[in-house]
Each structure stands twice: as C-alpha cells, then as structure tokens.
Amino acid sequence: MNNPKEAAARIKINRLLEQAGWRFFDDDRGAANISLEPGVTLHQQDLDAFGNDFETSSKGFIDFLLLDAKGHPLIVLEAKSEAKHPLVGKEQARRYAKAMKCRFVILSNGNLHYFWDLERGNPEIITAFPTPESVIGYRHVTPEPALIVQETIESDYIVLTQRPGYREEAGWRNAAERDAFVRANKLRFLRRYQIEAVKALQKAVEQGKQRFLFEMATGTGKTLTAAAVIKLFLRSRNVRRVLFLVDRLELEDQAHRQFSALLSADAKTVIYKESRDDWRRADIVVTTVQSLLFNNKYQRLFSPTDFDLVISDEAHRSIGGNARAVFDYFVGYKLGLTATPRDYLKNLDETKVAARDPRQMERRLLLDTYRTFGCENGQPTYRYSLLDGVREGYLINPTVVDARTDVTTQLLSEEGFVAVFTDDNGDDAEESFGQREFEKRFFSENTNQLFCKTFLENGLRDPISGEFGKSIVFAVSQHHATKLTQILNTMADRIYPGRYQSDFAVQVTSQVQNAQQFTINFVNNNLLGTANVLPDYRTSKARVCVTVGMMTTGYDCPDILNLGLFRPVFSPTDFIQIKGRGTRKHDFREQLQDEAAKADVAHPQKTTFKLFDFFANCEYFEDEFDYDEVLKLPRPSAKGGGTDPPPPPGLGYEHMGEDVLESMRVQEVGAEGMKIDRMFFQSFEDSVRRNVEIAAAVQAGEWERVIDYVNREIFDKPDQYYTLEKLRRAADVDRRLSLREILEKVFGFIPGFKSRDELLEEEFAKFVADAPPDEATDIPAIRNYFKAYIISDSVRDAIERRHFQDLATNAYFDSRDFRAVPPKYRTLVPGYVKDYVPLAQFNP
Template sequence: MPKEAQARIKINQLLEAAGWRFFDTPAGSANIALEPKVKLTQAQVEALGKDFEANGHGFVDFLLLDEQHFPLVVLEAKAENKNPLIGKEQARKYAKSLSCRFVILSNGNLHYFWDLQHGNPHVITSFPAPGDIKGYTKFQPDPARLVSEVVPLDYIARTQIPAYDQEAGWQNASERDAFTEKNRLRFLRTYQQRAAHAVQTAVKAGQTRFLFEMATGTGKTLTAAAVIKLFLRTSNARRVLFLVDRLELEDQANKAFTTLLKNDYKSVIYKESRDDWRKAEIVVTTVQSLLFNAKYKQFSPTDFDLVISDEAHRSIGGNARAVFEYFVGYKLGLTATPKDYLKKFDAAKPSTRDPRESERRLLLDTYRTFGCESGEPTYRYSLLDGVKDGFLINPLVVDARTTVTTQLLSDQGYAAVVIADTPDGEQTSEQVFKQKNFEKQFFSEPTNRLFCETLLKHGLRDPISNEFGKTIVFAVSQNHASKLTQLLNDLADTMYPGLYQSDFAVQVTSLIPDAQQFTINFTNNNLLGSANVLPAYKTSKARICVTVGMMTTGYDCPDLLNLALMRPVFSPSDFVQIKGRGTRKHDFREELQDDTLKTQVTAPDKTAYKLFDFFATCEYFEEKFNYDEVLKLPRPSTGQVQGGDDETGPQPPGGGNSYEHTAPDSITSQVEQQVGFQGMKVDRMFFEKFEDRVLADPIIAQQVNDAQWDQAINYITTELFDKPAEYFNLDKLRRAAGVDRRLGLKEILQKTFGLIPGFKSKDELLEDEFDKFLLDQQNATGFSADSTAAAVQAMKYYFKAYATDHRLRDIIETQRLTDLNVYPAFGMSDFKAVPPVWRTRIPEYVKDYVPLNQFM
C-alpha cells in the first residue's frame, strides 16, 4: 500500500478516535472538511484514501470545524515517509487565510500541535478532541505579560495574605516573627527570586523549556510555587500539572501548594479528584499513576499549559517520558543532581560493569529534554552556594571502618576471604561481591552490631530533650533493614531501660504497611508517639528510621541530626541525595510548647549533622573515584584481595551463595572531619580540559599546522596519554565529547584547533555517507533522477541500518533473509521496500567505502 494511503488511514482513525466526524451522525453534524464548507461522501473518503496527495491542487488539507462550522484547526497531512514539519509554512499560510489559530501537522505516525499564537509546534501522541480545542481557544497566552510581571520577595506572601504588611502584627517589629510564624507566611529568598527571573528571561528569548538545578534543602517547591503563580497570574497557563515519582512526595507537594497558593488557586491530587480535577488550577500526581493502564491518554494534550517534573532526572526516565511529552505547552524540570555528573559516554559500547552508565545516559537525556544540551541549566543554586550563603549545612563526616569492611574493599569489588574445611584440611578461597550481589548476599551480624553501637555512641543528641537525635539509616536490602532495626531496638532497650518499647527504631521500606505514612509522621514528629522524654517538647518517639531507598530523594525532615551509611554507595547522584537529607537548618525551639523553657535553651539551632560512613564512601568519592572513567570500586586501606574476572565473582567452596562473617569485628579507624566551605569533591569537581593542554603544546600545534597527523597522533599517544597528571586517553575523550559514535584522535584534534566546527552525530555522518553514495551511483543502472521519494527513503533506511547494525550485516551476508521476519530493527517489509538492484549494491558500497569503526 502506498505510504500516502497508509498515512491517510492512520490520520482518519486518529481523528475519529478523538471525536471528529466525517459524516453527520446522531452525535452531531460532520466537522471535518477537505476544503472550506465542503463535506465528503463516503465514496470520496475512500477514493482519497488511495492517494490523498495526488489531486490536481497538490496537497489536500483537513479542515476541522467548530460547532458553527467555522474553521477551527488546519490539519496538514503528509505521507509516512515525509517529515510533517515540511508542511509547516504551507499550513501557517492556509491557517491565516482562514483565521485559524491551530494547526496539526501529521504523517500518520508523527504529529505536531501548533498554536500559532504560542511558540513552536509540539509533538503530540493523540489528536485533541473538539471540546478540548474549544476550551483551549479561550486560552490567550501573553508571554510579554509574563516577562514584565514583577516578582518581589513577598510574591507568595501576597497570595497568602494580600495586605499582610498592613496588619498590626506585621507593623509591630517585636511581633513580626510571631505573626509570620502564626500565618505561615513564606517569603522568597533572593536566589529563589532569581530562579523566577531566569524563567522570565528564557521566555523572552522564546524558550518553552526550563531546568532548575537546585541543591536539596534550597526550597525547590517554594520556587516552583512562585513559577506556577507567575504563569497562572499572567494567564500564560490555565492549569498546571506537577509530576512526582513517589507517593509521599505527591501528598507533600499538594499540601505545600495548598498552603502557599490556596487563596488564589486550587491544588488537588489527581487520584483523589478524578471527577472534578478540572476545577483546580494545580493537579499533582505521580508519574506511575498516569502510566498505569495509560491513564494519561484520558487527558487531552492541551489540558495542561505548564508541566513541572520534580526530581526531573527520575520522573522523565524510561516510560515516564511518555507522560511528560504527551502534553503541549511549557515544561519545567527540577533536579538536585549537579551538572558535573553529566558525563559523556560511548553509547555504542556501554559498560555492563558500570552501574553509572544508565545514570549518565539519563542525566544527559534530562538536560536535552529541557533544552539544556550544553549542560547549563536555566538556573543553578548549588549546595556550596547554600552553605556559603548560610542556608545549608555541610556534614561532619564520621569515617568509621571496621576490620571486615576494610578487608572487603578491593579493585574487583567488595571481596572477602572465605575459610572452608575440606578432607585435606582447611583451605581459603576468595569471594568477590559486585554491587548487586553484595547487596543481596552480604550479612555480618557482628559487623552490623558494631555499626549500630558506633552510631548510638557517637551520634548527635537532640539539644532540647537530650534524646538520641533523629536519624536515618540506609541499609543494603529490606532483609538487612529488618536486622538493623532489631539490633537498634535491642541496644536501645539496654541503653535506655523502660524508655522505649521496641519503638526506638522503625523499619521504613516498601514491604512495611503504612511505610509512606511513617515518613510523614517522622517529619511531623509523631511517629509512634511524641514527647516521650519532655512533655512540653513535641518530637518523634521513634528516633531512627531504617530504610533502603524510600527516604533518599525529596524527603524533607529538617531536624535530622544523623545519617548512617550502613551500605556501600556507588552512584554520585545517590550520594548527593542521601547526604542532602541532613543539610537543612532548623530551630529546635519550634516544637517546644513552653515559652519559659525556650529561653533556657542554650543551643537551639542546628549547626551540624553527622554522616556516619562505614564503607569509606566519602573517601571513595573524594579521592578514589575518577568521574571520567568507568566505575571502579574502592581500594582497601591495607592490603589487597584479588578477585575473579566474571561479573558475579567466584563462588565459595561447597556451592554456597552468601558470605556471613561470624567472628568478632572491631572499629579499626574512626575519624571525624568537618567539611569546609569548599565542599566535597563530589560538589566541586574540576577537570582539566584536554583542548587546553593540547593547544598549549607548540610541538602539537606545529604538527597540526603542517597536517602531519600521524606524527601528532603518535606524539599525543606517547607524551600525553596515561600520564599521572591527567590520565588522558582516547576512551575518556570519546566519552567527554558526548557524541553517539566512535571518534578518532585526528577528528578530535581538528575540532580542538578549529578546523571543523564540531563533531557530527552518527546520523549526520550517515546522511553525509548516503549523499556520497547517491552522487557515486547517479549514473549507475537502476538509478535515475526520477526515482521515487519512497524508494530513496527505503534505500537510505537500509543504508543506515546496514552500516550500524552488525547483526543485520550478518543476516544479509549469510542470506538468512527469513530472520528479517522476526528482526525488530529492520524487518522484511523494510527490506522489500528497497528496489531489488540496491539490496546487494548498498552492502557492497558500504563494505568498500564506509569506515564502519566510526559507528561502533
């Protein structure tokens, strides 16, 4: 079937599915025409379906009509093998002549919705319904008004109490703090105000996507509230969708927006307001709830004019992207993950042993998603900025290593020596745990007891009640969390007899009923009770939450005093998120109900928190982790245990599958070190630029100037690569370039010295190679200038697939063509679309003239 007909059939189905009608039906009169005021008969629809572009006037446009049969939407249709955007200007001209504000561009597979009064075409995955368009017509965005809106520091407070500054409680300076606290007035900090201004600047520049990179504890939700008000108040959004990736964050965000904006705008949680969510201006939901059974398709793409993704690097990953991209309009991403983790990698050869490859891939995608291909967000406020400005706290690191955890550290993984009895006597064997296996297999009761004893002995105490400070412990697994919780409660029963009844420590993992509520109660100081020691002081009876991953991101509990890593951490972004739980400042008098007692507290402010590190995690990221290389696990402090080369490591004698250390354990070293204003390396990473080093070398400069490429490459390989100062090498340079193909050193030098403007992507290079192929073959038999566009498109698809897919090359070369029936990347229909003469000519040309190693 011609691609024109295929596209027409798909477009017809999409229109009918959205509620548009070709013919009069009981539901209403026809609202689709091919020309103004022209309705179609069934026969005409069927006839046009055969070749909708082959009429006497060139293209046939769909014209979608409103209830009064006035033009509402121009739908510009293209064949499947054409990009629908090529009809953009044609559709604009047609729409303006008909006074249409909206355009849909489609080839049956790819669709764009375009509001001519509001920016550029946006990809959509379904067509909007007539009613949705009618509602959207009332939306009259005015970017100029948004840009000129004044956003003062009291932007939110003016919504909470419009005339707060006229109130007696505010005007009396001695009562102002109490007035502010009583009414929960929130004022923007200067850096939050700058974030809103950054959006205004971006909108003025014509941008529709923004990314805020703000450290944990710097008030991303308050900043988001200011942006939401900015868009709603200036009528540049009718409704806002706020996406989170966990249930507890859903409730947390909705409560925050209700507190901050309820006097002007209504906020609801979608699952609690399925029938009347349209009455709200702010809709909060988890990505997962919209993904389930594709619920997001119950919305129209035009239902939300601003979509905000909290923890953007998580909530737009994988299938979640379908939700995020479904809606048209402005997009804002919030993330606490610094740009320095946006490291490049060789996508064609991802390392199966590097658990950070997926993280790199996702982060790179996050920045591109929000229009920040350069790695520079719309606005940034880092942890170090917060510390220097006095809003955040750096950790007091307690590096406490035990005999076992020290011995476990090796280059190959976390390793241990296992002793087994054999008929020939006692023998030793090595067992190496890679990250995943370690988390599943390792358990040592003496070591875990030592972890817990060390934490309870050296952890910070609550300055009001002198109880053990509120703490989060991060465990390896749910089973590990259960064991740690039991140990902590046993120890608390001994240390504080009668004070706790197995409620000192609580397991907060996904298998625990009401675990989400536990996290909320812990923040609100009523987990398993409150005021356990001092009746006038409300603080959670449960002092420690033991979790695995539930409380790592987006969890706000400012009175935390201790964090304990009782597991290794391999990902820098996970590490940043975990230590970010403790960075917030806090005045402990807030929960003290007795004003007399408040005056007696000598140290009410949280000025420090302790980060207990039992696996040398801080040292690992500070000194041993090379952020440009594939992940290597930490070295041991003393000695070294060698392990196997396979992914799981050697198995212990006797076929066992776990290591259990049962001998006594002891702390071998314990050092406390306050992180200064310069922060950790994970916060301040700085990398020497290869280009600077090369440009400063006169020998390389002369060789490049004389086009002595072999000499220059040999010199760099010998004199610069793998030297202790920088450890430059070609693999690292390829990853740093961020190109989706294999670069050569000559090309890197050409870019460094400005001989080429930049690196071409894999597809751009393939396009060049295909153009060369067409020029080379233009006089060959079977090729002519009047070859159909569909044939050339099929040839190009075949050419690119053959050049980049080694499995396809093997299928073609061995003539196992029946395999194409089940080969997803290039199927039998794709092969048959290629004219027969080119099915062999293209492979021959590729093998002879195209250097395939650049696409590996």
C-alpha cells in the same frame, strides 16, 4: 487505491480521530465535527466501500477541518502519506488555517504527528490526537509571552498570594515582632537565588524557548521556586492548568500540601487520584509518573492539550525510561527540576563501562534530561549548587564518620572476604565476597550489631531534649531493614530502659503498611507519638527511620541529625540524594511550645549532621571515583583464608564469627565541600581565563598564538595535567573537538558544543542549498547517504572503490539504501564532502 502508503496513512489517521472523540457523522454523542476540505463530500457508502480506506478525491489527497461545538473551524489537519514527513505540509497548512481562521494545526502521516499552535511557536510532536473538549478549553488561553517577561519578581512574590496585605499589618510593621509574624503566618519569601532562577526562565521565554531546566541542590527550595513559576504563568494567563509530576508516592502528598499552602488564594491544587471526577476544575494537578504509566493510563485519561505547563520534579528520574512518554505526551511549556548535576557523569566512557554499572543508566538519564529540556550543551536554564548554598549560609555540610569493621575492611579489599568451607561433595571450597554481596549473599549478624552500636554511641543528640537525634538509616534490602530495626530497638531498650517500647526505630519500606504516612509523620514530629522527654518540646518519639529507598529523593525533614549508610553505594545520584537529606539548616527552638524556654537553649541551630559511612562510600566518591577513567570495581578472587561454616543452601554465606571495629575516622567537611560537589567547577576554564597572555591574544583574535601557548604552557603540567584528550572527554560530545572549539567555548564565542548529528544536519542543509533535489520525497534517502558517507569508513571505502556489492552486508547503510538515492546524487555527495566537509571533526 492509488497509493498503498496513502491508504495506510488514511486508515491510521481516521482511527486516531475516532479514538480522540472526533466524529465523521452525527451520532448520540452529538453532531459530526469533522469536515473534509471544501469541495469534497463524504458519504456513508464511502466508508462501506473502502472500509475506512479512503484517501483521494478529484482534488487529490483529502485533508480535514475539525470543528468546535458550534460548527466553527477549530483545527486544520494536514494529512500526508506514510512516505512523506508530515512537516513538508507545514506551510500549506498554515495558509489553509489562516484562510479558515483556525489557530491550531495537526500535521500527520499516520505514524508521526505534530500539534501546532500558530500563536505559540513551533509544531510539537504528539503521540495521540487531542480531544475536542480539550482543544476548546486550550483555546481559552491566548499566549502572551511578553506578560511573562514583564512580570516583576521580588522576594515577596509568593507572600503577596499568601497574605496580600501583610505590609500593612502591625506584626510586620513592628521590626521587633516581624520574625515572629513571618513564622506564625508561615510566609515564604523567595531567596536571592530563587528570584534569579525565575528571572533566568523569563529571559529564556523572551528568547522564544518553551523548555527550561533548574539544577538546584537538595534543600534549596525547588518546590518554592516552582510555585513562583506556576504563579507567573497562571497570573500572566499564559497557561490554564499545570501538571506537576513526581516520581514517588510519598512526594505526591508533600507537593500537594506545599502548593496549597503557598498558592491556595490564587490556585486550586488537587491530587489526581483523589479528584478523578473534578480535576478539570483545578489549576494544579499533582500525580506520580508511575500511576499514569500503568496500562498507559495517561493516554486514556488525558488529552495532549489538557495541560499548558508540565513540571517534572527530580526530572532525570521522572522522565527516565518509559516515563519519558508521559512527559512528551503533553504540549506546551515544560520545566524540569533536578538536584543532580550532569557534570557528575560527564567523563564516563560509555563505550567501555560495564552494563551493570549504575552510572551507565544514570548517564543516559541525565543526558536525556538535558536534551529534553533544551540544554544539549550541558548548561541548565539556572544552576545553584550545594557549595553555593553552603557558601551563602543556606545549607550545611556533613561531618563524615568513616567507620570500618574487620569484616567490611575485608569486603572492601581487592581480595574480598574469602570464605573456606566444605561443599556438598565433601571437598574443600572457597569463595570470595565483595561489598556488593553484603546482605545479599554474605550475611553477618555481628557486623550489623556493630554497625548499630557504633551509630548509637556516636550519633548527634537533639540540642533541646538531649535524646538521640532524629535519623535515617539506609539498608541494603527490605529484609536487611527488618534486621536493623530489630537490633536498634533491642539496643535502645538497654540504653534507655523503659523509655521506648520497640518504637525507637521504625521500618519504613514499601512492604510496611502505612509506610508513606510514616514518612509524613516523621517530618511532622508525631511518628508513634511526640514529646517523649520534654512535654513542651514537639519531636517524634520514633528517633530512627530504617529505609531502603523511600526517603531519598525529595524528602524534606530539616531536623535530621544523623544519616547511616549501612550499605555500599555506587551511584553518584543516590549518594547525592542520600547526603542531601541532612543538608538543610534548622532552628530547634521552632519545636518548643514554651516561648520562655527558647531563651535558655544554648545551641539551637543545626550546624552540621553526621554521615555514618560503613562501606567507605565517601572515600569512593572523594578519592577512588576517577572521573577521567571508568572505575574498576573489585571482582571476586580466589585466595585462601577463613574457617567459617559452609553457606546455607540458596542463601549465600553466613559469617558466624566475631567482628570488631577496625577503624573510625571523623572528618568535618569544610567549605570547599566534597569532590562530588565540585565536579562542575571548571578548573581549566578558570586557569585559562585568568591567564593575561591568553586573554590578550584571544581579544586580538590571534587564535594560532593562543593554541600554541596552551599546548606549550598549559598542557601536560604536573599541577593539573590538562590534556586535549581529557578535555574532549570532559566535554562529553560524541565527536572529536578541536582545541580552537574548546577555547571558543571557554571565552564565550560559542554557547556550547554541537553534537555530531547537529553538525551533520548543518552540513547537509548547506549541501541541499547548493544542490536542491527535484523531488522533496528524495530528501530522506539523500540525507541518509550523506551522513553515512561521512560517518562510516566502510561505506566511504565501498563508494570510493566502487565496490557497491560490499554494501549488501553493511549494517549502517546497505544496498537498498544506496538504490534509493537518485543516481546523480551518488556522485554529487562524495565530491561535495571531499571539497567542503572536514571529516576529522566527526570522529568519536
């Protein structure tokens, strides 16, 4: 072999082709569908001689032409050696593809692969080669983005699919009967903001984008909005099939039911696990990310071109970690849906935060989500917040019940609950327990009893039946959920004698059989029966579901009246999701079967819900959760107090003493919302924009005057105490921003802040334009050197002092990296950087 790297690339490419079902020779599956470039003939003896290790011919490196079932050119595969980036062959492949009248190109060096639809846009990274059948089906879709952009989106966009002739029906034409007609036929009209979301996507398509992100608060109808997007793409024939990814099993059935109800007239929706044999006949395939991840099932079951549009529900969860591989496996349009704004974590100092802090993982997930969907500047394609929803009357805020017992007050304190006991050696010992240990290492039966008693005595009642309102309680663990369910049922039996038979509260966790169906029945108001009080009123007999995490993300049950946080929460995302279970509005008259009785209901509308908070979670996020500093959580301390028995072996500490309600404060959240809901409100931007003098100076282009004014009149004032350093942290960029950049962003002169690597790539592009290398293969080594010289003080010092031996132990850029740089560039790069590149902007 002339080049080992070419041989290695060839072996890998051959294997990938065979794994995807492409054939070099005729076999029982059909005729060969791989043709080598014109003038090259491959014989079986080539395989025998080289063991698939063939890569050259008299013409040079061999490329492939992949054929369809009729033997016509389908894909040009441009192969490069491992030493070259596959994109270096892009233009060569384009020319060859056009000559062969091929629409598709694969660019590969054996390790990195791109699939390129010449009619759609840029090459996209793939991790496996598409199958022949999949590409042939993919070819039936001819992209026409203009049809997406031109489609008219009005409030009845979905209704026209549900009931195309609704405008001519008597029930609609009669204004007095219209509301009843809409309810009876379950017609779903788009709200103003949902129309705006779809139009924002259309604008993004017009700009050539293929990735979109909708950041919409819980309860604002993300699934309905997604249905409108799906109809838009299917109707315009820009996609053939849609994959809808969810991150929880219980959401799979929910999404299937919703899409079937909204789009069944135009599109067939299936759940993959229920339609393994005929999913290709469907227009919308719903599945969980987890099921596809198991044993890399997605690679075995699907080809990268099987779906033209992939939608990720609760995007920052369903593409987190390894799940990202599933999402990136497919080519085409990508839409992410999330209720969690990136701003919640934008000031987190990742260099200092403890690894155990859940916010660190959330921050990475959120940042990764925004990058994945092309929103690196932190601005989604469309945003609609909880405060927007409350202000416009679509959502409601909670009434927070902050209740603390004597025990939880101590657990929440800096000292924690300090227990003194006799250890195994007979010596006196003490240990402090914080809120994190509750029901994990610290147990208190009386505290759980008090939680349940307070919850039942103060919860909101159903406005129709007067019984305890439907509720969800969030426990620490499955074991804790079992305890709480038993306590609630025992108390309900005493409060409501004979009404419930241990079916007042139901445990809904993964260990419980049929738990997923329980969540569905609770929504449908038939969990363990219906109409326990009024025969004509349909409401679930079970009143409380006790869960750990099953009913958080995406669970839609609008008649929830009480939420119980019987556990501490440290994750902003979890808090937002839990709180979101109650924010939907509801008219309880919808559950009455007797039409005449509806007129007698005094207060049919849900105007608030109660959020019972036994661990000061709301205070944590409202007051203590400092977005400018990393929160220091309570640590165990060694202070005296307590006379309870020793901890049970292997379990922790069980508090056997009494517990009393220390305090209970009820506070209704106003229209301004909670602090966590106001994080994206940019007070600095607003104050600067409102300033007449600053606005006039900006309009005149007098940036020095603007900067001087902000430094003198805006910064370091006691009302808001803005500082440049705080604004830099708020921007969440991995480099040092100038005040000029920040102000340019505020006034719209730049769309967002470039990351450090984006700036480095820009500077490198300028450098290469001035000093192009003789060989394209030298570019990676030069780029590596260029970036290292700018970023690393130690590399720069070694080069400037000519102490090249210091590079031998440099972890960022070592001696081998330096030797790979062409000699003339070893001096060209430092000279260029000193003259043209301001280093300060790259500092963290």
